[in-house]
Amino acid sequence: MRLIFLGAPGAGKGTQARALAAQQGIPQIATGDMLREAVAKGSRLGTEAKAYMDRGALVPDEVVVGLVAERLGRSDTKPGFILDGFPRTVVQAEALERLLKEREIEVDRVVFFDVSEGELLRRLTGRRVCRGCGATYHVVFSPPERAGKCDRCGGELYQRDDDSEATVRRRLVVYTEQTSPLLDYYQSRGLLARVAGEGSPEEIGRAVVRAVRGR
Ligand code: AMP
Numbered sequence: 001m002r003l004i005f006l007g008a009p010g011a012g013k014g015t016q017a018r019a020l021a022a023q024q025g026i027p028q029i030a031t032g033d034m035l036r037e038a039v040a041k042g043s044r045l046g047t048e049a050k051a052y053m054d055r056g057a058l059v060p061d062e063v064v065v066g067l068v069a070e071r072l073g074r075s076d077t078k079p080g081f082i083l084d085g086f087p088r089t090v091v092q093a094e095a096l097e098r099l100l101k102e103r104e105i106e107v108d109r110v111v112f113f114d115v116s117e118g119e120l121l122r123r124l125t126g127r128r129v130c131r132g133c134g135a136t137y138h139v140v141f142s143p144p145e146r147a148g149k150c151d152r153c154g155g156e157l158y159q160r161d162d163d164s165e166a167t168v169r170r171r172l173v174v175y176t177e178q179t180s181p182l183l184d185y186y187q188s189r190g191l192l193a194r195v196a197g198e199g200s201p202e203e204i205g206r207a208v209v210r211a212v213r214g215r
Contacts, residue, residue: 001026001080002105003212004087004191006182007113008175009168010124011197015136016113016208017084019201027076030084031064033134034071036160056162056170058088058178065095072099088179093186110186111211113197113204117172124168128157 001024005013014030021028035053038046045063052059068086071077087093100106115123126139132155137144144151162171186192193211197204 001082001212002100002108003081004083004107004110004186005085005113006110006179006186007197008115008117008120008179009171010120010127011113011115012201012204013084013113014134015201016111016205017082018134019205020208020212021082024080026080026082027071028082028084029068029071029077029086031067031086031088032084034067035059035064053162054167056167056174058174061089061091061095064088065092065099068096069099072103087182090181090185093182107191109193109212109214110182110191111208112183112186112192112194114194115197119198120172121165121168124163124171125165127163128159130155130157132156 003020005017007013014028014032017028017030035046035049039050039053040046045067049059049063058064064086068083072081083096087096096107123138123141126141128137128139128144129135130137130150130153132150132153135150135152137150137157144157148157149155150157162168183192193214195204195207195211199207
């Protein structure tokens with residue numbers, strides 16, 4: 001099962017990718033998480049990436065493609081993987097196609113999470129993330145039982161630097177301009193499946209499974 005989860009920031013890709021990857025025993029490869037880890041470590045790559053991320057811009061293609069190439073080379077991707085937040089530009093999609101071709105494998109399905117802009121804004125600006133396990137909450141729609149603490153692991157919840165309203169608006173523009181052309185790209189390859197991304201996580205999860213099975 002080799003999948004790409006595509007959609008605007010806040011569309012629910014991460015939540016659904018985490019659940020399906022755990023259920024299938026395959027890795028979730030989230031470039032945003034990988035970049036945030038590099039930033040937290042203070043590596044050279046992290047320092048370079050942070051400047052782009054803080055202003056809601058995309059990190060240069062060659063940097064992200066390098067990260068993904070290295071990650072796909074690890075043996076845990078053999079049974080499959082879910083790419084979450086990659087590719088985000090046509091250049092990245094073409095690089096991915098070459099990477100997979102070298103390994104004589106193909107993507108099985110691209111799942112697009114369709115969510116309205118108003119809903120994306122509401123979700124992102126209220127989003128809180130666990131430092132420990134990466135679980136996400138929303139201050140209004142899905143608050144944790146204890147304020148500021150993760151229900152699953154007790155970790156501290158924080159607001160991502162790029163979830164401020166101004167940066168969120170910028171990220172949505174970047175999505176429309178640079179990432180949404182991928183819908184046509186994958187549609188023309190017969191790989192695109194559209195999922196309505198508004199509803200309960202469980203409902204959306206069931207729609208994802210149907211989309212992946214091609215029904
Ligand atoms: P995300 O967690 O997927 O919303 O990503 C957070 C930020 O990391 C984005 O706003 C970009 O700055 C950067 N990023 C993540 N994935 C990519 C990618 N595939 N290409 C370029 N930048 C990325």
